[in-house]
Amino acid sequence: MPTVDDDLPSGLGPEEFSARIFGADGPRTDGGLELAPFRGVRFVPEVAGDLAAVTMPPYDLIDEAAAMRLLAGGGHNIVRLNLPRASGEGYDAAGRRLRRWLDEGALAIDPDPALYVYEAARAGTVLQRGLIGGLGLRAEAEGVVLPHENVFPGPVRDRLALMTAANANLEPIFLVYEGDGDAARIVDDTAAGAPLMEFDADDGLTHRLWRVTDPASHARVAADLRGKQALIADGHHRYATYRALQARHRAAGDGPGPWDAGLALLVDSTRYPPHLGAIHRVLPDLRPDDALDRARRVFRVTGFPAEDAAVEALAAADGPAFLLGGGDALHLLTEPDPEALSRSMPSGHSARWCALDTAVLDHLLIGGVWNLPENENAxxxxxxxxxxxxxxxRRTGGTAVILNPLKVADVLAIAGQGERVPRKSTSFGPKPRTGLVLRLLDPEGNR
Known part of the structure; x- marks a missing residue:
């Protein structure tokens, strides 16, 4: 398999780029799924301030308005590291700021390598609980870490530039696996004790973190995970960035190092099933009336004056269905024309893939009927x-496309047979809070 070029391959579409970067060679091991302990970097509340005020949701959930609120709310908010452009700074400035916060004591490196137990709860109900560690990076062909979405070069270049400048993993990606074994028992046993940190955030969740430093527990986790496989639930572009950084170090002849792993939260879905939500689209340059007129050519259209009734009808729809908004009313699209649908689907995909709502949206509506480019601006x-x-x-004068969430069984089945669902098909959650624990890529920070 080819390695990833130092500057990342250019001129490739998302499918070819994803195949190149996920399939690139890496150090092969017989250990299977691996989550290694590391010396975490954490905010010191006495210096940095309230943890709720210095942490944030994952970077790709932060729009410009949210970034401005975070910047205004605290001088040490991790948005200044993770989205430096929001404050008009570059990647190198973010790297210098990280080192300055370490020197000032706003951030501190834990003394011993650890795995970290992370929990998100609402009103006393645990929604998410898993282990944070250094995820061993694997080529897709090894069948250990399974991507289920394609990625685009632009976001990978952005994260690679930041990760290189910071020399750190600033936020964990999120993976799920089926285990219900020794690792899951260690997670729950650890969470029965007093947490290392605990705070209520503006997302309505209580976030808690524990540290597992016992080498015997690390060995039990390693033994339990061996032979397992994990699905990337959230963070495909960051995982692709981990792989690109690994390839860069291999090309430089650096040998094994902390770049052979990436910061990740691993959740046992048999104990803590993830929530799978939809990712809706906003098309700012497509007027609602124009979108509706063209959609009528291939869909049955039903109008709804009230949003609640329209969303209920979407949830009850059988087969591919979408809700168009942005104008005065909402319109439900159902029963796509079978011939138009068949013509729009790309070859080489399974029937299950072609029936996904996001595949129908991308190929029949966005690429076909509406003829829009596939990029972040459109x-x-x-x-x-x-x-x-x-x-x-409505603010932009554009069109919103509301979708039903995909089914977890469909995502798992498609990933298991080597396919990937269309980009931005799934919103697994709850996503881990950014800023609870960071991972330095300095070898001294991982011993």
Whole structure:
């Protein structure tokens, strides 16, 4: 298999780029799924301030308005590291700021290597609990770490530039696996004790973190994970960045090092099943009336004056269905024309893949009927919140496309047979909070 070029391959579409970067060679091991302990970097509240004020949601959920609120809320908010352009700074400035915060004591390196137990709860109910560690990077062909979405070169270049300048993993990606074994028992046993940190954030969740430093527990986790495989639930572009950084070091002859792993949260889905939400689209340059007129050619259209009734009808729809918003009313699209649908689908995909709502949206509507380019400028995304998507479309004079969430069984089946669902098809959650623990790529920070 080819390695990833130092500057990343250019001129490739998302499918070819994803195949290149996920399939690139790497150090092969017989250990299977691996989550290694490391010396975590954490905020010191006495210096940095309230943890709720210095942490944030994952970077790709932060729009410009949210970034401005985070910048205004605290001088040490990790948005200044993770999205330096929001404050008008570059990647090198973010790297210098990280080192300055370490020197000032706003951030501190834990003394011993550890795995970290992370929990997100709402009103006393645990929604998410898993282990944070250094995920061993694997080529897709090894069948250990399974991507289920394609990635685009632009976001990978952005994260690679930042990761290189910071020499750190600034936020964990999120993976799920089926285990219910010794690792899961260690997670729950650890969470029965007093947490290392605990705070309520503005996302309505209580976030807690524990540290597992016992080498015997690390060995038990390693033994339990061996032979397992994990699905990337969230963070495909960051995992692709981990792989690109690994390839860069291999090309430089650096040998094994901390770049052979990436910061990740690993959740046992048999104990803590993830929530799978939809990712809605906002098309700012497509007028709602124009979108609707063209969609009528290939869909049955039903109008709804009220949003609640329209969303209920979408959820009850059988087969591919979408809700168009942005104008005065909302319109449900159902029953796509079979011939138009068949003509629009690319060859080489399974019947299950071709029936996905996001595949129908991308190829029949966005690429076919509406003839829009597939890029971040023409297509914006909103995770889970249908009302927010409709409101954003109305502000821009564009069109919102509200979707039903995919089924977990479909995502797993498609990933298991080597396919990937269309980009931005899934919103697994709850996503880990950014800023709870960071991972330095200095070898001294991983011993």
């Amino acid at each position: 297509i914006e995304v909103v995770h889970d919140d249908a009302s927010a998507a409709v409101a954003r479309a």
